[in-house]
Amino acid sequence: MITELFRGPGGWAEGLRQLGLSDVGLEIDTAACDTARAAGHTTIQTDVAAYPTAPFTGRTRGLIASPPCQAWSRAGKRGGLADQPLVHQAVHDLAHGRDTRAELLAQCKDERSLLAAEPMRWLYDLRPEWVCMEEVPDVLPLWKQYALYLQRWGYSTWAGILNAADYGVPQTRQRAILIASRTRGVTAPDPTHAKSPAEDLFGDCLKxxxxxxxxxxxxxxxxxxxxxxxxxxxxxxxxxxxxxxxxxxxxxxxxxxxxxxxxxxxxxxxxxxxxxxxxxxxxxxxxxxxPWHGAKGKAQEQAGNAVPPLLAAHVVSAATGIPVQAPADLAAA
Known part of the structure; x- marks a missing residue:
């Protein structure tokens, strides 16, 4: 199976659908769970930090995660900034099989900060074939830390910043992306669109x-x-x-x-x-x-915080080698 942590309303799942894939998602927010389920995406309502990895061990081919990253947030009073070293420490410890989350959580200014380390707990236990992760650009140093441990475990990795507009999303949304695979070399997905398209030597041109x-x-x-x-x-x-x-x-x-x-x-x-x-x-x-569910504000929050499905599709395509299907092909299927 493909396992998704912190599903939200289903942005990654919609991207997977464009590749002919589906996943099982874990999400704590009720409205987001309702939205994802109404869209046909299997969703378990739970706290990812408290959920055991055992039911997924030996059964997970791909792992996807877009964890909350309060320690890197530019919003509000930014109190979680002081938690960044604790998040890095948690990732280091989990990558070495040591669960120090309770001890580190007691030192955090924002109790949500350590959620950014949760994917490492799942990666250490599950060792999936491929991995895709996404967050705000400031999280890139954390993704590079993840990539270091994944490389030691035999994964090919790529971590960098992608602009959603370069993949057909109608907004200039910059995201930090981590892609890893144990079975194929990975790199950034090729863009399909450009701000100022120009023909190359072969007469091809991006949209x-x-x-x-x-x-x-x-x-x-x-x-x-x-x-x-x-x-x-x-x-x-x-x-x-x-x-x-x-x-x-x-x-x-x-x-x-x-x-x-x-x-x-x-x-x-x-x-x-x-x-x-x-x-x-x-x-x-x-x-x-x-099918957005929840009160107006909750529905807008879900839409605004979601991973753009088109971007998700191209990121997973880079991890798996499965080509992104055109809308016409999806309709025919």
Missing amino acids: PWVSMAEALGWGATDRPAPTVTAGGAKSGGVEPFARGGRDALRAAQVRGCWTWKPGRPRTLTPSSIAIDAVEAGLLQSFPADY
Whole structure:
């Protein structure tokens, strides 16, 4: 089986679906569990830190994880920053078969910080064929620590930063990614899109970035949206139009999410958080009919925090060698 830790509403699972795969996910949040189950993804509601690995031992081919990373969060008072050395220590200890989580947790300023070390407990016990992990860019040093131990165990690894827009997701979302495999050499997945596509020596050309307008069906083409957060579109910054002009502007004004910024011709700037869970899901590359559950705020939080399915599909493809299927091929299947 493929085992997923910290499933959320099912971003990784939707990506796996594009590869003809499925997984069993563990998640503690009730609304996220309801969403994932409604979408057809097998989900166990549980605390990952308390769940035993024994039921999965000898049965897990792939392990996926997007753990909460409060120790690297830029939000709020950032009290968990002091916990980073404790997380690294927990990963080191678990990689050597020593469970010091209780001792280290007692020293943490944020009790959620050590969740970022949980995947190592599962990796040590399960030794899956392949591994895929994702988090915010600041977590990259932790992923490199994981990669060091995985290499010692015989895995080929790659750890780096990927931009979701380079894989067809209509937002410029930077993520720290770890890919590992015991059976094949791994590297970063080849991008399918580019900000300014150019033909190579063979006449091939990547697709242009998918715009927010295209994703939301506004009938215009601009640049991708800024990163979608738990509350919706991130305010601040300016997104220039590549094409679309005044018609796109009028469509945006009707939507109420974007306004014209005086003195900057042919640009739009986000002025308020005004997208719902369905729209946030579309900007994450979820299907338009994805069954978001929970109150409005919880649904938006799920969509904003999820792994973009298209990015997930390409990351798992790099780990497994299974090609990402085009939407038409998926429909036919």
